[in-house]
Amino acid sequence: xxxxEFLGPISKEPKELxxxxxxxxxxxxxxxxxxxxxxxxxxxxxxxxxxxSKEYPLKDGDKVSLLPxxxxx
Amino acid sequence: xxxxEFLGPISKEPKELxxxxxxxxxxxxxxxxxxxxxxxxxxxxxxxxxxxSKEYPLKDGDKVSLLPxxxxx
Amino acid sequence: xxxxxxxxxxxxxILKRWYEEESESNYGAFxxxxxxxxxxxxxxxxxxxxxxxxxxxxxxxxxxxxxxxDALLKMAHSKGDVPVHQSSYIAAVFSPKRRVALEMIxxxxxxxxxxAPIWKYDLVDGKRIYAKERSTAIKGSGILA
Amino acid sequence: xxxxxxxxxxxxxILKRWYEEESESNYGAFxxxxxxxxxxxxxxxxxxxxxxxxxxxxxxxxxxxxxxxDALLKMAHSKGDVPVHQSSYIAAVFSPKRRVALEMIxxxxxxxxxxAPIWKYDLVDGKRIYAKERSTAIKGSGILA
Numbered sequence: 001x002x003x004x005e006f007l008g009p010i011s012k013e014p015k016e017l018x019x020x021x022x023x024x025x026x027x028x029x030x031x032x033x034x035x036x037x038x039x040x041x042x043x044x045x046x047x048x049x050x051x052x053s054k055e056y057p058l059k060d061g062d063k064v065s066l067l068p069x070x071x072x073x
Numbered sequence: 074x075x076x077x078e079f080l081g082p083i084s085k086e087p088k089e090l091x092x093x094x095x096x097x098x099x100x101x102x103x104x105x106x107x108x109x110x111x112x113x114x115x116x117x118x119x120x121x122x123x124x125x126s127k128e129y130p131l132k133d134g135d136k137v138s139l140l141p142x143x144x145x146x
Numbered sequence: 147x148x149x150x151x152x153x154x155x156x157x158x159x160i161l162k163r164w165y166e167e168e169s170e171s172n173y174g175a176f177x178x179x180x181x182x183x184x185x186x187x188x189x190x191x192x193x194x195x196x197x198x199x200x201x202x203x204x205x206x207x208x209x210x211x212x213x214x215x216d217a218l219l220k221m222a223h224s225k226g227d228v229p230v231h232q233s234s235y236i237a238a239v240f241s242p243k244r245r246v247a248l249e250m251i252x253x254x255x256x257x258x259x260x261x262a263p264i265w266k267y268d269l270v271d272g273k274r275i276y277a278k279e280r281s282t283a284i285k286g287s288g289i290l291a
Numbered sequence: 292x293x294x295x296x297x298x299x300x301x302x303x304x305i306l307k308r309w310y311e312e313e314s315e316s317n318y319g320a321f322x323x324x325x326x327x328x329x330x331x332x333x334x335x336x337x338x339x340x341x342x343x344x345x346x347x348x349x350x351x352x353x354x355x356x357x358x359x360x361d362a363l364l365k366m367a368h369s370k371g372d373v374p375v376h377q378s379s380y381i382a383a384v385f386s387p388k389r390r391v392a393l394e395m396i397x398x399x400x401x402x403x404x405x406x407a408p409i410w411k412y413d414l415v416d417g418k419r420i421y422a423k424e425r426s427t428a429i430k431g432s433g434i435l436a
Binding site for chain 2: 403406426
């Protein structure tokens with residue numbers, strides 16, 4: 001299972017999903033209409049490292065984080 | 074009379090000179106061999122304002138300052 | 147060198163401590179950048195969420211880069227609520243050289259704004275409102291869309 | 292806003308006072324630049340001569356320029372001797388805006404280095420040696436040559 005966390009202002013509980021890569025995650029999350037705007041503007045980290053490809057493979061125990069637009073300072 | 078001051082590391086006493094402009098001052102100061110290197114690298118202020126032309130006129134009571142290369146901080 | 151605090155920062159105390167920590171390190175230039183909450187749009191303050199694991203690795207990558215120029219970075223940021231006219235952010239660079247310090251503080255602060263995993267909310271009438279229009283999507287965002 | 296001190300600066304005290312002076316002014320960014328005497332070339336310290344009338348007018352021209360961007364400048368500098376590892380210079384900008392502050396501190400410090408009528412001497416074995424090779428001729432120099 002892969003744990004998916006939604007950071008900052010995305011008010012969603014974490015999910016545990018049985019998926020093999022980010023492309024599959026994308027399909028699952030698109031089913032949730034309330035996530036649509038966040039998917040377009042969020043970055044993705046796997047095990048706390050930002051990743052840039054949807055083909056990124058996932059394995060059992062991985063943590064995926066969605067990072068919406070930031071504004072520190 | 075015009076008062077001429079030598080600032081910072083130029084170790085010269087101030088002079089009182091009877092001159093009409095900076096060109097005349099230049100002639101007078103060139104007589105002092107020890108000032109040669111300073112004339113080449115110093116800026117000139119008249120009454121505490123930097124000036125950029127040798128034709129700058131001087132009048133009785135003016136103060137001319139020579140400012141050698143700077144390094145604040 | 148990355149310090150997170152609940153609420154507003156005690157800026158004089160942090161600057162004093164950082165300055166004194168490096169007093170024998172032979173740095174010629176020290177440039178802190180202090181960010182203070184402005185009173186505007188009727189807000190009572192700002193509030194911050196931080197995702198620490200990625201903030202820490204982002205900061206460590208910058209520290210490594212700074213070290214290559216013999217420079218050192220320090221940073222402090224608030225978590226939670228910070229009232230107007232109080233400060234939520236200090237970034238600082240120490241360097242032997244003025245030019246390195248001036249260029250690094252600018253590059254660091256700008257990358258911080260664009261990349262650090264911190265989310266900002268306006269505090270209005272006791273509510274936390276995500277400052278969406280002032281926020282920046284992290285580079286590479288949207289791959290799940 | 293231009294402060295001259297005999298000897299080394301008390302950096303924490305000056306930064307604290309400046310920060311607190313502007314705590315209600317609604318500036319969002321505060322960037323001090325602190326210059327510290329480096330131990331190098333066997334010097335015991337640096338010594339400074341300042342020509343105050345022209346330094347004051349140079350600073351006031353910058354203050355006017357800062358005001359046009361709603362920013363504020365403060366500056367402190369040492370006169371006389373400053374031992375190694377102590378500080379001789381603080382320049383600071385306050386601004387509502389981060390970009391203005393970052394650009395102004397850089398431009399101000401660089402123009403200060405090129406134009407402010409301050410002369411620096413190395414202190415070696417109790418002697419004051421003009422730091423000629425590190426000094427910069429003011430723009431327009433040489434008209435009397």
